[in-house]
Amino acid sequence: MSRIAVLGAEPLVQGYALAGAVVLPATSPADVVAAWAGLPGDVAVVILTTDAAAVLHDRLDDPGAPLTAVLP
Numbered sequence: 324m325s326r327i328a329v330l331g332a333e334p335l336v337q338g339y340a341l342a343g344a345v346v347l348p349a350t351s352p353a354d355v356v357a358a359w360a361g362l363p364g365d366v367a368v369v370i371l372t373t374d375a376a377a378v379l380h381d382r383l384d385d386p387g388a389p390l391t392a393v394l395p
Contacts, residue, residue, distance in 0.1 A: 330358050331372025352378045
């Protein structure tokens with residue numbers, strides 16, 4: 324079964340753990356890149372904060388990347 328991950332600043336992502344998502348708190352650009360690179364293999368969808376999406380913008384179009392959505 325595939326899972327959903329949420330990546331970004333901790334205050335914005337921590338509540339998603341209550342819904343069973345894999346929560347990947349990351350604040351600095353280096354933390355965001357490391358969290359993205361370390362995504363578990365069973366993650367099919369990643370919800371990103373706007374700051375995390377800005378850091379990863381060049382990686383999101385990779386055909387092998389999980390489906391992504393950006394928090395408003």
